[in-house]
Amino acid sequence: MTSSPFPSKRAPLYADVPDEKWFNWRWQLSNRINTVEEFEKVIHLTESERKALSATHLFRVDITPYFISLIDPDDPDDPIRKQVVPTDAELTPFTAMMEDSLAEDRHSPVPGLVHRYPDRVLMLVTTQCASYCRYCTRSRIVGDPSATFSRAEFEMQLEYLKRTPQVRDVLLSGGDPLVLAPKILEEILSRLREIPHIEIVRIGSRVPVFLPMRITDELCDMLQKYHPLWMNIHVNHPNEISAELEQACDRLTRAGIPLGNQAVLLAGVNDNVHIQRDLVQKLVRIRVRPYYLYQCDLVAGAGHFRTPVAKGLEIMEGLRGHTSGYAVHQYIIDAPGGGGKIPVMPNYLLSMSDHKVVLRNYEGYITTYEEPIDYLPSHAAKFKGQKRPEPGQSGVLGLLEGEQMFIKPEGFDQVHDRSGIEHRLKDPKKWVPLGIGAGEEPETPSQT
Ligand SMILES: *Cc1c(COP(=O)(O)O)cnc(C)c1O
Numbered sequence: 001m002t003s004s005p006f007p008s009k010r011a012p013l014y015a016d017v018p019d020e021k022w023f024n025w026r027w028q029l030s031n032r033i034n035t036v037e038e039f040e041k042v043i044h045l046t047e048s049e050r051k052a053l054s055a056t057h058l059f060r061v062d063i064t065p066y067f068i069s070l071i072d073p074d075d076p077d078d079p080i081r082k083q084v085v086p087t088d089a090e091l092t093p094f095t096a097m098m099e100d101s102l103a104e105d106r107h108s109p110v111p112g113l114v115h116r117y118p119d120r121v122l123m124l125v126t127t128q129c130a131s132y133c134r135y136c137t138r139s140r141i142v143g144d145p146s147a148t149f150s151r152a153e154f155e156m157q158l159e160y161l162k163r164t165p166q167v168r169d170v171l172l173s174g175g176d177p178l179v180l181a182p183k184i185l186e187e188i189l190s191r192l193r194e195i196p197h198i199e200i201v202r203i204g205s206r207v208p209v210f211l212p213m214r215i216t217d218e219l220c221d222m223l224q225k226y227h228p229l230w231m232n233i234h235v236n237h238p239n240e241i242s243a244e245l246e247q248a249c250d251r252l253t254r255a256g257i258p259l260g261n262q263a264v265l266l267a268g269v270n271d272n273v274h275i276q277r278d279l280v281q282k283l284v285r286i287r288v289r290p291y292y293l294y295q296c297d298l299v300a301g302a303g304h305f306r307t308p309v310a311k312g313l314e315i316m317e318g319l320r321g322h323t324s325g326y327a328v329h330q331y332i333i334d335a336p337g338g339g340g341k342i343p344v345m346p347n348y349l350l351s352m353s354d355h356k357v358v359l360r361n362y363e364g365y366i367t368t369y370e371e372p373i374d375y376l377p378s379h380a381a382k383f384k385g386q387k388r389p390e391p392g393q394s395g396v397l398g399l400l401e402g403e404q405m406f407i408k409p410e411g412f413d414q415v416h417d418r419s420g421i422e423h424r425l426k427d428p429k430k431w432v433p434l435g436i437g438a439g440e441e442p443e444t445p446s447q448t
Pocket residue numbers: 114115116117120121122171341
């Protein structure tokens with residue numbers, strides 16, 4: 001680890017801990033910090049932090065000795081500290097805050113399995129993490145051992161997956177799947193692999209960041225038996241990129257696991273274009289592809305971490321074009337109420353006419369792209385073999401493909417009926433499109 005360009009730190013409290021312990025993930029987990037007394041030995045608590053730590057009903061606190069060592073003990077604004085040390089701002093409610101802002105539990109056909117999108121599911125396998133992020137979107141269940149998923153629920157999740165052949169991608173999350181007992185994790189992976197229609201498995205984990213010593217050769221040997229396996233880690237600030245994280249990522253990528261990063265845009269932590277650019281560039285140096293940058297969810301306890309959406313747009317403006325495309329993540333608002341992930345970005349398309357679009361680049365250079373006037377789209381018949389989306393999930397693409405002509409808000413027909421009567425002018429045939437026939441082959445336009 002000596003050749004790493006990234007730092008390796010140990011708080012003075014741990015100076016005398018022998019390496020066999022420090023680099024043992026079980027030692028790290030059993031020596032996590034969570035009381036005022038323990039904190040005081042490592043960092044100088046502020047009044048606000050002390051107040052929060054003494055509050056009842058606080059979302060669980062736990063920090064590994066490794067991760068707390070990355071904090072500057074004298075800086076109350078340290079970007080790592082803010083992510084894991086509670087302050088009394090957490091106790092302040094805000095308008096629009098919810099317990100389950102993404103309505104995950106409503107989208108769960110069985111406990112812990114969120115089926116929001118047509119071809120993939122989110123599978124919650126534990127409520128435990130190596131350390132707890134103060135802005136956790138799943139704080140309603142995470143950290144609470146009694147809320148964790150039972151063996152019976154795991155079997156129900158598998159049963160649902162077996163009878164749902166459109167699911168080709170399973171995303172393991174929680175909690176953090178990599179804090180599970182190695183045997184249990186392996187059982188989950190092998191049981192998923194028995195289901196033939198599951199093509200890829202993904203793990204969402206912050207263990208490489210909180211507990212890099214967990215990424216042992218033994219773990220990597222186990223994981224690589226279950227390929228294709230992908231992993232998203234969660235780094236928010238360049239200070240989290242240490243020699244230890246670099247080594248963990250190196251092991252995972254050598255085991256053939258492509259790594260992505262999901263960051264959350266957090267006020268006072270990484271809400272700055274220069275910090276974000278430094279973060280994404282350091283991530284690609286350790287072979288992690290920045291995947292998503294999330295707008296902070298409307299979850300109770302996280303109000304003080306929120307930024308205006310404009311801050312996210314400004315950051316994206318400062319990344320695209322200014323640095324490698326590989327380093328540019330997508331900025332996402334996960335729709336409150338359960339609409340799923342919505343990408344947002346600055347406008348690059350300024351105007352258009354028939355056969356011409358006007359675009360601007362990151363420098364403000366304005367250009368035109370001349371479109372063809374004789375374009376013929378590929379014939380749809382070629383794609384006949386592809387699975388059709390579930391009715392109701394064809395979305396805006398369904399409008400474009402002529403499957404339907406409109407998407408109406410709930411209650412639209414009732415409102416516009418005005419409690420009127422059935423009369424001679426009302427014939428339902430009138431509002432069925434004449435030209436657009438669902439599923440019909442369009443005639444090949446004749447070429448002239
Ligand atoms: C984020 C998420 C996914 C995965 O989304 P991708 O955009 O494919 O990464 C799947 N299901 C749920 C419920 C999610 O929140």
